[in-house]
Amino acid sequence: MKKILVIDDEAIVRTSCERALGPEGYEVKTVASGREGVDLLRKESFGLVLLDLKMPDMDGIEVLNLINTNWPNTKVVMVTGYSTVETAVQALRLGAYNFIEKPFTPDTLVAAVKEVFENSGDIKKD
Amino acid sequence: MKTIFNFRNPEKSIATKLVIAIGLLMIIVSFIFWYAILKKQEKDIRSIAVKYGGSFVNFTKDSIHHSLLTFQREETQRVLETLATPEGVRRVRIYNHEGTILFCSHKQSVGQIIDKNSVACKGCHVEPAKSPALLQTPQIWSVYKDKGATHLKIVGAIPNGPDCYTASCHAHPKEQNTLGFVEADLSLAFLDEALFKQGLALTAYVVIFVIAVSVFLGIIIYKIVSRPVRDLVSGMEEVAGGNLDYSVSIKSADEMGVLAQTFNSMIKDLKAARDQSEKFTQTLEAEVARKTEEIQKTHTNLMQTEKLASLGRMAAGVAHEINNPLTGVVTFAYLLKKRFPPNSLESEDLNVIIEQAERCSKIIKNLLTFARATPSEKGKVSINDILSRTIFMVQNQEKFHHIKFNINLETFQFIIVGDPSQFQQIFLNMFINAADAMNGRGNIFVSTRRMTENNKAYVEIEFTDEGSGIKEEDMPKLFEPFFTTKPVGKGTGLGLSVSHGIVKHLGGYIKVQSAVGKGTSFFVRLPLAEEGK
Numbered sequence: 001m002k003k004i005l006v007i008d009d010e011a012i013v014r015t016s017c018e019r020a021l022g023p024e025g026y027e028v029k030t031v032a033s034g035r036e037g038v039d040l041l042r043k044e045s046f047g048l049v050l051l052d053l054k055m056p057d058m059d060g061i062e063v064l065n066l067i068n069t070n071w072p073n074t075k076v077v078m079v080t081g082y083s084t085v086e087t088a089v090q091a092l093r094l095g096a097y098n099f100i101e102k103p104f105t106p107d108t109l110v111a112a113v114k115e116v117f118e119n120s121g122d123i124k125k126d
Numbered sequence: 127m128k129t130i131f132n133f134r135n136p137e138k139s140i141a142t143k144l145v146i147a148i149g150l151l152m153i154i155v156s157f158i159f160w161y162a163i164l165k166k167q168e169k170d171i172r173s174i175a176v177k178y179g180g181s182f183v184n185f186t187k188d189s190i191h192h193s194l195l196t197f198q199r200e201e202t203q204r205v206l207e208t209l210a211t212p213e214g215v216r217r218v219r220i221y222n223h224e225g226t227i228l229f230c231s232h233k234q235s236v237g238q239i240i241d242k243n244s245v246a247c248k249g250c251h252v253e254p255a256k257s258p259a260l261l262q263t264p265q266i267w268s269v270y271k272d273k274g275a276t277h278l279k280i281v282g283a284i285p286n287g288p289d290c291y292t293a294s295c296h297a298h299p300k301e302q303n304t305l306g307f308v309e310a311d312l313s314l315a316f317l318d319e320a321l322f323k324q325g326l327a328l329t330a331y332v333v334i335f336v337i338a339v340s341v342f343l344g345i346i347i348y349k350i351v352s353r354p355v356r357d358l359v360s361g362m363e364e365v366a367g368g369n370l371d372y373s374v375s376i377k378s379a380d381e382m383g384v385l386a387q388t389f390n391s392m393i394k395d396l397k398a399a400r401d402q403s404e405k406f407t408q409t410l411e412a413e414v415a416r417k418t419e420e421i422q423k424t425h426t427n428l429m430q431t432e433k434l435a436s437l438g439r440m441a442a443g444v445a446h447e448i449n450n451p452l453t454g455v456v457t458f459a460y461l462l463k464k465r466f467p468p469n470s471l472e473s474e475d476l477n478v479i480i481e482q483a484e485r486c487s488k489i490i491k492n493l494l495t496f497a498r499a500t501p502s503e504k505g506k507v508s509i510n511d512i513l514s515r516t517i518f519m520v521q522n523q524e525k526f527h528h529i530k531f532n533i534n535l536e537t538f539q540f541i542i543v544g545d546p547s548q549f550q551q552i553f554l555n556m557f558i559n560a561a562d563a564m565n566g567r568g569n570i571f572v573s574t575r576r577m578t579e580n581n582k583a584y585v586e587i588e589f590t591d592e593g594s595g596i597k598e599e600d601m602p603k604l605f606e607p608f609f610t611t612k613p614v615g616k617g618t619g620l621g622l623s624v625s626h627g628i629v630k631h632l633g634g635y636i637k638v639q640s641a642v643g644k645g646t647s648f649f650v651r652l653p654l655a656e657e658g659k
Contacts, residue, residue, distance in 0.1 A: 016453050016454050016457035020457050054446070103453040103484070105456050105457070105460055106460040106461065
């Protein structure tokens with residue numbers, strides 16, 4: 001299952017992800033907020049969530065915690081425009097699989113996504 | 127002060143007062159002497175006159191002795207008239223014990239009775255009119271004034287003698303002691319004249335003496351009091367006017383000299399005090415100027431910091447928002463690029479778009495780092511370790527392939543409290559700048575050393591390159607954000623300003639030395655947490 005959920009408040013980021021990953025054979029769904037994302041996760045299951053770190057209503061870290069608790073098989077890659085060693089380390093500690101910085105190229109995105117699905121059998125990193 | 131000696135009103139001066147006082151005293155004393163001398167003179171001359179008057183009376187007695195004895199009355203009268211001829215003899219007369227005038231040079235007085243109060247009676251008798259009692263010491267002469275002239279009346283007794291009571295006329299019995307009296311009235315005009323002349327001469331002497339003494343005294347006082355006082359007063363006026371180089375030149379050993387010396391030493395002390403105070407004022411002014419400059423500098427720094435901080439906040443906000451559209455730009459440029467064959471013109475153009483978008487991203491990243499100068503992960507870090515790791519990291523990069531690193535690190539483990547990634551960022555930035563300045567070729571010298579400044583221990587990390595150097599006019603702008611001398615697209619102008627921000631936040635600073643064409647040295651000084659072993 002190569003279903004990907006993109007949670008980002010920026011439409012252009014959502015579209016970019018769709019357009020970059022779609023042609024690579026991934027099923028991409030997008031939502032504009034953490035709350036919508038959690039709602040959708042309750043209905044459908046996703047292999048990967050591309051999660052924006054900073055969003056208005058529900059923070060990325062908060063959503064990450066929820067996903068880790070409720071859907072442990074769903075991997076999370078943080079997407080951040082505010083990348084610092086600090087936030088990245090925090091995200092990884094909280095159980096994010098990886099993180100990519102904005103602005104990313106389609107190649108970077110695809111490579112990061114590919115890595116997730118290729119290693120999906122691995123034990124989740126702490 | 128001027129009341130000590132008043133030059134404008136000499137009559138009020140000490141000298142004048144002293145001269146007047148002493149002059150008056152001298153006049154009084156001289157007058158007493160003058161009076162005493164005159165009185166004495168008068169007395170002396172009078173006694174001489176009395177002596178001569180007595181002689182004259184005796185001479186008269188002798189002259190008439192014979193005519194009286196022979197009872198020749200006309201002869202006696204004639205002798206008396208002759209005796210009264212000289213100018214000084216006013217009258218000569220003879221009267222008996224009862225006071226009846228028997229003979230007189232003024233013939234018309236013969237037969238008259240003299241006054242009982244006349245000197246002839248009172249000279250011997252206590253009370254001539256009542257009793258025959260005699261005085262202990264007879265006074266047979268008297269001086270009296272008549273019409274302004276002085277006269278001497280002198281009486282001599284004609285004693286009884288053997289030839290008198292044995293004379294044929296039998297006029298006098300033997301028992302009678304005194305036969306009568308000769309009285310001479312003599313003029314003492316010569317005495318008046320002599321005394322007047324004496325008085326005149328004495329007065330002249332006194333006046334001359336008083337004047338001479340006064341003048342002499344005046345000169346002395348002027349020399350030993352007035353002149354020194356005047357000098358002192360003018361000295362005081364000079365000093366009051368601010369001239370402290372003045373000194374009073376009074377060399378005398380008296381009180382004035384001591385006063386002048388004391389005054390001079392006072393001026394000297396005053397001058398020393400003034401000089402010291404002036405020096406102190408100057409030091410104070412310099413100190414104020416220095417402090418003012420310091421405050422201005424601090425103020426400028428503060429303004430700069432505040433400017434940077436607000437700029438950072440703004441940049442962070444903008445940067446975050448810009449990353450999202452940039453993602454779109456990059457993604458869609460990529461997608462579009464895939465539709466064209468590689469190496470096609472379109473593909474190349476799209477590459478430019480992607481590169482420029484990535485450049486934007488890089489600028490933003492730097493901006494964000496700049497905005498976040500506070501350390502994220504604080505801990506004790508070893509400067510040597512981080513430096514070694516950073517050098518190792520950059521040596522493997524293409525940019526540094528032709529650069530030789532000359533490393534001279536102290537064996538001390540300099541321990542600093544801070545975020546290791548921030549130190550790495552500073553060092554990396556130093557190396558990139560050095561490499562850019564040398565166009566990728568040359569030597570980079572890195573060294574560390576311990577130093578103390580204001581009792582605080584610092585580690586100094588030196589980065590020296592052999593690059594183009596920094597122009598003098600660029601020096602002040604070196605740490606300003608967005609200031610760069612690198613070609614467009616190569617530098618963002620944030621590296622040094624970010625480094626500066628981090629170092630300052632840690633309580634350190636960056637020092638720069640540069641020579642155009644020779645190279646640049648950056649000295650990063652960071653306060654030590656504790657000294658490693």
